[in-house]
Amino acid sequence: MSETNLTGTLTGTLSKMTSELIPGAEGQKSTVNYSLPVGDQLLPLNTLIGQKLSMEYLGEIFCCHCGRKTKKSFSQGFCYPCFRKLPQCDTCIMSPEKCHYFEGTCRDPEWGDKFCMTDHVVYLANSSGLKVGITRGTQIPTRWIDQGAVQAMPFIRVATRQQSGLIEAIFKEFINDRTNWRAMLKGPAEPLDLQQHAIELLDMNGSRIKALQEQFGLQAIQPMLGDMAGEASKPAVIEIDYPVEHYPVKVTSQSFDKKPLIEGILHGIKGQYLILDTGVINMRKHTAYQVTVSVG
Structure with missing residues (x-):
């Protein structure tokens, strides 16, 4: 191109x-x-x-x-037959905690290996206010730009998309997981202390994060801030204009x-x-x- x-x-x-x-x-x-x-x-x-x-x-x-x-366009650009058969149009894309790869029912396991069974990050962003989200490590900062975030920061690294979805499901009990696109388009959001918000979320949900570490392995879920981060360095907050x-x-x-x-x-x-x-x-x-x- x-x-x-x-x-x-x-x-x-x-x-x-x-x-x-x-x-x-x-x-x-x-x-x-x-x-x-x-x-x-x-x-x-x-x-x-x-x-x-x-x-x-x-x-x-x-x-x-x-x-x-x-x-008609389905799922932002697909015809109906592709929408029904492609893994990138499956319901687990919008709800990654529902990933069914390990059940042997993934629509395309090779696609799943490449896009789902790979490192993801759980992040905080400020687009129309504080929100939590997930993305593949390779999609930083594209994912944040697509959401109109003026600030963003990863704070947990995980081994699979499903794990990122399980963690996001915990945090969205406390903060939004969606952008108010109308508010985002009216101007830049007021600055937030994303590092402090991340530490507070980890502190509030430490036992639940540890339960997931016990389930998937300590190395599979690695917080990058606070008491749970060990020797990990603080992630930088990216500011976007x-x-x-x-x-x-x-x-x-x-x-x-x-x-x-x-x-x-x-x-x-x-x-x-x-x-x-x-x-x-x-x-x-x-x-x-x-x-x-x-x-x-």
């Missing part, structure tokens, strides 16, 4: 925006550089802020896995399903949302939609 400076139009199927975290100078936040995949082209977005962006849905959706034409010139006072959501032509002045990008003066649009939600994109 190659980058392009758009002078005319681009036509192709959409994918979620790609992002790169650019480290800031000492004492400065890191900033996000975004691009929008349209077919086999990458459209750099940061330089388009302040310009008019037009996106026209051409009425066709092509499955992001098999390429089959589909009337987004390319936004103007946040909306009122968040109005737009969708190609209701409005085939979406256009407006690009005011910024945060999470997987484009912020236009006419409303916001979740680009990840429209994965596999066939569109034409033009600037100016």
